[in-house]
Amino acid sequence: MSDVPAPPAPPALPALPVTFRPTRxxxxxxxxxxxxxxxxxxxxxxxxxxxxxxxxxxxxxxxxxxxxxxxxSRPKVVADESGVTVVNIATSRRLEWAEIVQVNLRPGDPWVFLNLSDGTSLPALGIQPGIAKQQAIADARALRALADTRTAREN
Missing domain, CATH: 1.20.5 (Single alpha-helices involved in coiled-coils or other helix-helix interfaces)
Structure with a gap:
């Protein structure tokens, strides 16, 4: 038996529609x-x-x-069956699932960044680790799992 830890289980997919926002x-x-x-x-x-x-x-x-x-306090990310709506401070953008290539929340990032199929990156201020770091990490993982599942389903 080896001492190598098992990889973490993938996060359970939240029921859609789901809204991610920094509630604290x-x-x-x-x-x-x-x-x-x-x-x-x-x-x-x-x-x-x-x-x-x-x-x-x-x-x-x-x-x-x-x-x-x-x-x-306006930022949020709303995921539903057809895609994601990213509401930032002064803007709002609707994305189809296929447009989201990658969901990133690296150490030190102030919020999640969505890498898009057109080669750009969109900040998603609705998931930010400021006050509630663990919640932001869980939300980013859930959004990543949703994007991966929905993109695989569409291909």
């Missing part, structure tokens, strides 16, 4: 956004020396900061 990061961003908005709005109404226009500018600034943090 999203929770932190949205919580911080709400807290910032509430604090700035409270300050606007608690300071007696502010005019109505100044109060409005405080509230607008709080809302703007919340909107920026909400935008940063």
């Amino acid at each position: 990061t999203r929770a932190v961003l949205l919580t911080a956004g709400v807290a910032i908005f509430v604090v700035i709005t409270a300050i606007a109404f608690l300071l007696p020396v502010l005019s109505p226009g100044e109060r409005a500018s405080f509230v607008f600034t709080g809302a703007l900061l919340f909107a920026v943090l909400a935008l940063l």
Whole structure:
């Protein structure tokens, strides 16, 4: 009997449709956004020396900061039977399974990169190891397994 460890079992394929998103990061961003908005709005109404226009500018600034943090919490990757939708901060792109050649999450990468059949690479910010590294690794493996299975099925 040898001491060579068995290779890890391939991840179980998740049921489709499945959405991958950095939920902890999203929770932190949205919580911080709400807290910032509430604090700035409270300050606007608690300071007696502010005019109505100044109060409005405080509230607008709080809302703007919340909107920026909400935008940063937008990324996700949605996989379904026909392909993958990658939603990043300001863009969204729909890919067929056959377009995805490889799913990469190397050590030190800030998020998953999808190598595409046209020779380009698409960042998928919906899977990022920032706060929840093990979850991101599991999500990347699941997406890789889905891509491998769906591409093999189409060929």
